[in-house]
Amino acid sequence: MANTLFDKVWNAHEIALLPSGASLLHVDRHLMHELTGVEAIKVLDRRHIPVRNPDLTFATFDHVSSTRPGRLAGDAQWSTDMINTLREQVRDKGIRLFDMHSGRQGIVHVIGPELGLTLPGLSIVCGDSHTCTHGAFGAIAWGIGSSELVHVLATQTIRQRRPKTMRIFFDGIAGAGITGKDLILHLIGVLGASAGTGYAIEYAGPAIRALGMEARMTLCNLSIELGAKIGMVAPDDITFDYVRGREFAPKAAVLEQAIAYWKTLPSGADATFDKEVHIDISRIKPQVTWGTSPEHVVAIDGVVPDPNREPDPTLRHGLIKALEYMRLTPGQRIDEVKVDRVFIGSCTNSRISDLRAAAALVKGRHVASGVTAWVVPGSSQVKHQAEREGLNRQFLDAGFEWREPGCSMCVGANGDMVPPGQRCVSTSNRNFVGRQGPGAMTHLASPEVAAASAILGKIASPDMLEHQR
C-alpha cells in the first residue's frame, strides 16, 4: 500500500478497474466554461445522451467573455453567441450557471474554491489544463479534452490510467517577499518543463505548510507547466479554515464529518513515492521567465543565458530560437529589459491576496509612461472585495485599468491581446510563442514583480521600487 495522499484520494473514486488496466473513476465536480462546454453539449444532443448528474456540473463564463467595464457577454458577435448558447444549454440540462451578474462569475479555477465547490479529497475535472489548481486542497484535479468532457457529462466518470507519484519536498524557508509564484517558477526552472510528465505530484515541506490557500493554488496551478496534470498539497487546518462557511461547502455536523475524513488523507509517514525530489528554496530571489517555455527562468537579478554554454544541440537550438523570439541577447541583465505592458490576472494570480500585494506596491506611485497596465480580477467576488478595500482606486490612481473578471490576456481568447512586438510582464502561466497574441513577448512573474515593473517601466523587483524613493 503506497499510503500517499494521491493514492488515498484516487482509491476513494475508483468504481472499477477496467480490463485494459485503466481505472473508471467517479467525478465529484465538473467545472464547465463556454469555450469547450458548448460543443460538448452539442455532441451529447446529437447522440441523444442525457447529462447524468447535472447537479455535479457547474458552469460559468471566463475564456471568451469580455472584461470591459459594463460588459454583458462577449466583445464580438461570435463570443456573445457562444455565451448565449451556453446559457440556453444549461437551462435545458438543469446545470447551475454562475452568470455575469450573479455576483459569482469568474475564472473557473478562482470561483470553484471561493464558492466552496472545491473541497479536500474530491475528484475535479474541467476542460482546461489549469484544473490542477484545485489540488491545493488535496483534491485530485486535472484538465481534460473535449472527448473526455463528453464522457464526463454522459457518465459522471472518467477513464484514467493511474499515474506515477512524485513528492517534491521544499527544503528551507524562503526569504521575505518570496511568493508561491517564485517557488514554483524556480522549481520549473531547475527541473524543466517535462519533469512531471506521467506523475501526480505532491508538494511538501515546511515552506508549503506555511503558505496560505491562495499561494498554494498558485503553486498547484503551475503543475501543468512542470508537465504534471495533477499537483497536490495535503489538507490541513489552513485548508479547513478556508473552506468553512463558503456557499457550497458542507455545514455543521456534515462539515465536522467531512473534516474528520479529510484529516485521514495526508500521506502517511511510511508513504512511498515513485520519485522523490528535494529542492532548496532558502536562498531564492523573485523569479521571472526570459524565454518561451516556463522552464526559461532566471532570478530577477540574473542575466539572460548564453546558448553556447548548452552542450546538447537540440536544447541549444531551442534556447537560440527563444532568444530570437524574445529579442534578447545572452548576458543581458533581465532587470534592464523595458516593458510595454503589464497584466495582473489569470487563474494563477488574480485572487484577493494577489491584488492586495500589487496594490500595496503601486499605491501613491504611477505607471511608467508608455506602459499599459491592466488588473483583471479573477472573479466577481474578488472584484467586489477589492473595491470594498479601495484597491481599485489605488490601481486606477496609479494609472492601471480595472476590468471585469475573466481569463483575458492570459490566453487572448476574448480578444484581450498584447499587440505584436510588445513585451508584457504577466502574472499568468504560459510564456509560449504567441500565447498572449501573435508576436507578443511574455515574461511570467509574481503580482509583486508585475506591479514593480509597471511602475519602473522595466522588469523590476519590489526592492528596486523601494530603492527608487
Place this chain on the structure above:
Amino acid sequence: MKAFTRCEGPAAMLLHDNIDTDQIIRIERIAQLKRGQFAPWAFENQRYLAGGSENPDFILNKEPYRHALILIGGDNFGCGSSREMAVWALEEFGIRAIIAPSYGDIFFSNCLQNGLLPITLPREQVQRLADAALLAEVFNVDLGACTITTPSLGDIRFDIHPAHREALLLGQDAVAQTLAVKSQIDEFQERDKVARPWVYMTE
C-alpha cells in the same frame, strides 16, 4: 472513435522540444472555427509569412512533407493547454501518427480519443528516424506488429500500453462502453452518498 491499424507515407520532422498546443492551433481558431475547419490553421505561425503567403522554409510546406502522415517531434510534444483541437488540427491536416521521446499528458490522452497514434521512443531512435525522414523515405507504421519500417532502417519496434493499443486498433467508443456499466456507477454513488454525503450536497 476512429481506429488505427497502419499507415504508410512521408514523415515530417519538427524536432524542437516543448512544442505546445498553442503552437499547433491558436486560441482564435479554436474559439471561432468548428471541427473540420482546422487543417489550414495547424502550425499557422510557422506555416505562413506575415502577408499570409506560405513560408517556403517551413517543413510542412515542402515536398513531400506537406503530405506527411507522420510527425516526428521533440521532447514534451503537445505540452500546455488541454485543447483537443490541437489533435483535430493535426488529424485534419492528415497526420495519423506521431513519434516523439515524450508527450504532454493531456495531449497524449486526446490523441487516443481520436485514433491518432502517439509513439514514444528514446531520443536516439527518434533522431535516427528523423534522419530517414530527411531523406524523404516512406514510413510504414503498423500498430498490430508495433513496428515502424523505413527502407534504410528496417523494422524499429515500439512499445505501447496494451490498453491503448487495443483501444486504437478497435476504435472503441468509450462513452458507449461506460454507459454499458451504468449499474456499477449507480451502486458506487449509492454507497458514496453514505460515506461522503457532502460531495452530493450541492443545492
